Amino acid sequence: MTRILGIDPGSQRTGVGVIEVDGAGRLTHHFHAALMVAGEADFPARLKRIFDDLNAIIADYRPTECAVERVFMARNADSALKLGQARGAAICAAVSRGMAVHEYAATEVKQAVVGSGRGDKTQVQHMVGVLLGLKGPLQADAADALAIAVAHAHTRSSLERVGVARSAWRRR
């Protein structure tokens, strides 16, 4: 049994999801939320909210591994700077609690969840609900966070099956 924290960081909304994967690759949903941080007084206060809320979620659900989406290209320098700060706060919350952080490209996440690197957002949201047995529509950022956690669960299960040493893939 491994608990995985998936994070989809953003300076307006940060998606969070916690799932569990057993030795056979079976998934269980534990938690999801979208942290709405746009209403905070200033940008440092937003970062504090992301950091504090993630810390509280980690303390409550005790995940041991963390997965975030790898960002290849942001729209422009200004949005990249904002996204980077939110991402820095989120990753800090995980690493300051001793968790390993794994990064996955958007195509890897789609591949794991919808079986193709070219699935669209709605398809990903729908399939995350199906895979985790959730009823009703999921908030978009929370769904993305769960999808990233699912991608990590699949990757670690496959690697364990082909006998890659734990220490090796923790370094990837």
Place this chain on the structure above:
Amino acid sequence: MTRILGIDPGSQRTGVGVIEVDGAGRLTHHFHAALMVAGEADFPARLKRIFDDLNAIIADYRPTECAVERVFMARNADSALKLGQARGAAICAAVSRGMAVHEYAATEVKQAVVGSGRGDKTQVQHMVGVLLGLKGPLQADAADALAIAVAHAHTRSSLERVGVARSAWRRR
């Protein structure tokens, strides 16, 4: 007496400085360093280094206010994302210890240190050394961090002199 932490965040090197300002605006140097984080195994490990090292410095020197440079325009989206993450980690270290974080534009920092918004880097480094009574050349990022702390010291002294309520400028 107020202790100020100045930070010049960067994903390769993060400059840090701690100074003290008294009621008359007199400055005392306490600490400066450049955290060299480029050698870490991966990017999350760099963010952890920035976060952990700043936490240790804050625990040792107990500054109560923090100042960072405001970033207007990064060179490109990729460097903005890296800078943003380093900045997010640095700001998190300060806000997670309850410090208020103040942002200053590069021109405000230059104005405070060399008396003109158009001073060049070498001039800023030289004047920081003079203002704080330091001997010998300063590492560039550490000098920038001290300069940002000096800018905050000057701003808060001027505001206190003109009688702006503490609560008002803490919100700026």
